[in-house]
Every structure is written in C-alpha cells, then in structure tokens.
Amino acid sequence: MSERDVAGLLAESGVFEGLSDEQLEWIAGCGQIAPLAAGEMLFQEGEESNAFYLLRHGTVALELYIPGRGPVIVSTHGAGELVGWSWLFPPYRWHLDARITEAGSAIVFDGACLRGKAESDHDLGFELMKRFAAQMVERLQETRLQILDVYGRAATG
Numbered sequence: 001m002s003e004r005d006v007a008g009l010l011a012e013s014g015v016f017e018g019l020s021d022e023q024l025e026w027i028a029g030c031g032q033i034a035p036l037a038a039g040e041m042l043f044q045e046g047e048e049s050n051a052f053y054l055l056r057h058g059t060v061a062l063e064l065y066i067p068g069r070g071p072v073i074v075s076t077h078g079a080g081e082l083v084g085w086s087w088l089f090p091p092y093r094w095h096l097d098a099r100i101t102e103a104g105s106a107i108v109f110d111g112a113c114l115r116g117k118a119e120s121d122h123d124l125g126f127e128l129m130k131r132f133a134a135q136m137v138e139r140l141q142e143t144r145l146q147i148l149d150v151y152g153r154a155a156t157g
Contacts, residue, residue, distance in 0.1 A: 006031050006107060013054060015082055015131055023124050030113035035105050036060070042083065042098035049086035049094045050111040055079055058104015063097040071097065075142060079104070085132050087111025 007028035010016045016024060036042075036058045043049065045065065053060070059078045063071040074096060077083050083106075086094050092111070118125030 006033065009056070009107060010054070013080060015054065015080070015135075019127055023127060026117050026121070026124060027109070027114065027128075030117065031107045031109040033105055034108045036100045036103055038100055038103040040100050042100060043094045044097045045094050047094050049084065049092045052082060052084035052087050052109050052111060053106040054109070055081050055083060056105045056107065058100060058106075059102040061099050061101045063099055065097065071099075075139065076101065078102075082132070082135050084111075085136060087115070088129075088132060 007021070007024040010019075010024045010028055010031075011021075016027065019027070031054075033056070036055075038058075042053060042060060043051075055078060057079055059076055060083050061076045062074045062083070064074050065071050083098060084094075086092060088111070114128065118128055
C-alpha cells in the first residue's frame with residue numbers, strides 16, 4: 001500500500017480529521033499497514049517504544065502485570081482507535097503490555113520518524129500532540145470510571 005493510500009485512510013479516521021493533505025502525507029510517510037494476529041503481543045512493558053498503532057480492524061487489550069495475579073486487562077481498543085503514546089515521551093518505554101485479542105490490521109507508525117517530522121514542523125507537532133492529549137484524557141476518564149466501579153462495588157458488596 002502506498003503512502004497516498006495510507007494518507008487516504010488517515011483522512012477517513014476521526015483521529016486525524018481536520019489535518020491538511022500535506023500533514024496527512026507527512027504522517028503517512030511514517031506509517032505502513034500491518035496484520036494483527038490474535039494472541040500476539042504488540043509490545044511489552046519496559047521495551048523501547050518507537051511506534052504507535054491506528055487500529056483498522058480487530059481488537060487490542062492493554063494489560064498490566066500484577067505479581068501474584070498475572071496480567072489484568074486495563075482497557076480494550078478496536079477499529080479507529082490509537083494504541084500507544086509512549087513514543088512521544090522520553091525515555092520512550094512502554095508502560096503496559098498490549099495483546100492482540102482479535103485478529104485484524106493496523107497502520108503502524110514509526111515514532112522516531114514522526115518525532116523528527118514534528119521537530120522540523122512545529123505546526124504538525126502541535127496537531128499530533130493535541131490529538132494524543134485528547135486520547136490520553138479520554139483513557140484517563142475511562143480508567144477513573146473503572147476504578148469508581150470497582151471500589152463502588154467493593155464498598156457495597
């Protein structure tokens with residue numbers, strides 16, 4: 001699939017809505033389509049993080065390993081969602097595990113490539129940061145609701 005094809009997929013994604021054609025082409029230059037096989041790990045906590053994923057099909061579970069309990073699913077993500085933001089912040093290490101729970105495909109982006117482009121084009125960098133910050137706030141709110149649900153049940157149960 002060509003850069004132009006990837007740029008077209010990005011334009012259809014709500015995450016990248018409103019970016020100029022030039023910005024979409026720049027981002028697409030760092031991405032490629034990849035298959036996702038159920039059961040495989042996208043990444044593991046502590047590993048170097050130089051990628052992020054825009055899911056096209058399938059699902060990915062973010063997991064936290066808890067000693068004595070094993071992996072616990074923190075959240076599950078599907079088509080149209082971004083997975084991974086550790087590529088944005090030093091020391092560029094994953095903080096969770098990501099397991100593919102349903103086969104599909106994703107656009108995989110080279111984080112180092114995009115960091116370089118964002119450094120040379122601060123408008124692009126700002127647009128990327130706004131989009132990733134919105135994703136982070138949404139995930140934090142989801143986590144907050146999960147915690148309230150867990151502790152709310154524990155207090156009444």
